[in-house]
Amino acid sequence: MKIKLLFLSFSFSFLIVTGQNTPMYVGTYTDGFSEGIYKFDFNLNTGELTNLQLAIATENPSFIAYSPNKKYLYAVSESLGGTIASFKIQEYGQLKFLNKVSSHGEGPCHVSLNKQGNKAVVSNYRGGSAAIYNISRDGKLNEASQVFNYNTTDKESHAHSAQFFKDELYIADLGMNAVYQYKLKNNIYELTTPSIFKTTENPGPRHFALTKNGEFIYIINELSGSITSIKKKASGFEQIDFDATLEDTYEGKNACADIHLSKNELYLYGSNRGENSIAVFKRNKVDGTIEKIQTMPVHGDWPRNFTLDPSGKFLLVANQKSQNISVFSIEAATGMLTFLHSVKAPRPVCLLF
Template sequence: MAAKDGGRRAYIGSFTTAGGLGLTTAAVDPESGALTPLHSTDPVRNPSYLAASPDGRYLYAVSETPDGAAAAFALSPEGPRLLAPAVPVDGADPTHLTLSAGHLVTANYSSGSVSTLPVRADGSLGGPARVLAHRGSGPQTDRQEGPHAHAVLPAPGGHWLLSVDLGTDSVRVCTLEGTDGTPVLREEVRLRSGSGPRHLAFHPRGDRAYVINELDPTVTVCRWDGERGVLTPLGETRLLPDGDASDSASRDSSTSGGGTPCSGTYPSALVLSPDGRFAWAANRGHDSLAVLSLDASGDTATLVTTVPCGGHWPRDLTLHPDGRHLYAANERSGDVTWFTVDPATGIPVRGGAIEAPAASCVVFV
């Protein structure tokens, strides 16, 4: 729903258990991209990832907790209003969510599963959840002892649903079946062992997909056949300059509160430019944004440079719908920084920041 001033709104998710404010609403300057916080609300715990309905009337949030849930909010110029109590997803620690075929779909990290909830006509969520449990493990026993679904999103066209699993080094291609939206596995695509895939983004053409890997700072380029629902890995690109010491090889065994090691580089999120010329990746630990140039086919991604993210531990990276500004949600420094993208080089230039404790996600409506 459009704001009274005619501009967009940014909604910032956060970890309330780490001091976050819940959902923060901010005004967006259309020229500079600057954010101005307006108000915050915390009716659910740890709304760490958000998604807006296509018509901009509703906002959905995971509740990233051991007894995971999802919540629906009605949007107005006055801010988000919780429609009903959060609905259980029958999965632990949901980290990501999307809308597909009349359902809300969550990726549940700790339980290694994908859940669906029906979206009602008034925007609220129904139940019970339908769950697809992942199976498998990976070679890094401290992080890949079992499945860890980290992201889920629909492929262009809406028929296929792809879930990215850090624990099993794979991407699963699914469909939603029946009126209850039961997720059904159609294919599991194996990526390089130990890479730890985390998130995925599609090329604007819809025929290429890019998987960002958390356990080794790389992005995997894939061909996507939307007719058959087939994902084919083509190659990898590193997200750090050659010789950079902040690589996966520099990790030690110490961990932070969320079980994520404190040293090394752990990429988190990837976004593509609307024209498909550039991609940007957030590197936690290295605390940088990697700038990638894509060739005309989309098959080759070349690292151009890295720039500081403006904070510490960029958990999420978002591109403004106009394609001119990038936003990094820096979880551990507790801020959101914004950048103006050079249209010729793709290199982002820092514009400013706002305080946002335990920030984890930014979406625009």
């Protein structure tokens, strides 16, 4: 009886320990030491990253995304003749290749899925296009159902990211200085707003974050080192704020990259490549405006993308050039960051929980 109880106690302890960890996948560029998509174990209590493994060998998976049920993973291949691939997640986190299709443009740099998990959208930076795909029940991608080409005779498009929201689709175009809004009608996405904000400058909208109710949209601008804050109204869209991501004293080159809201939507984070920092903003949940409260060095070079862990207690940064991932704790009361530690990773570009 004592042996049985000891065994049950050991088993229970083992379950507690393993329950502290969650997988984190890493999209990379494979022009160096990287071979494809990697996986870490992340400790939700301590913020430690351990057990680095190659999940699957694949070329330049620079951006990756889950299906809503986390049974499948999708990755762009930012290589000549761009593609988007689907993978099935195996029992121990390894990935099994399912299929791949054309991204319909060079330099695919972003992929996202709708909440139902039956549609994906890919943005092609060099091709200046975006493509929508229907996803089968087995996780495989069908050929593109719609392709939007944004290049004109006098301007060069650089579509950089896209997100579904209910029956809407938003696409950020860095080259055209626009964020397009589409609406789903008869299973086809139709353009309803050529751009949700207007500018005569060249900010270069790259990524954006939406509040859970879709009322506010925060756009990080790669070229101007700024965030444009937009409020969605019944009559259209209104710009409510425009804030610098850089310190006033910084004079070097910079290219903003990624942007995320905290889980409680009280704080907003943006990455600066050049200043090599995360800009932290406090958000007014009533009027949607933001105020910068911290500039946190990333302890690395060229913070491409970053993410918040499932608990909302940690922020992790992929430093592309220095080939490391930095982990920060998030102070619940203030949203501010504290550096914890860093681990080496081969050419990290995108982090996925």
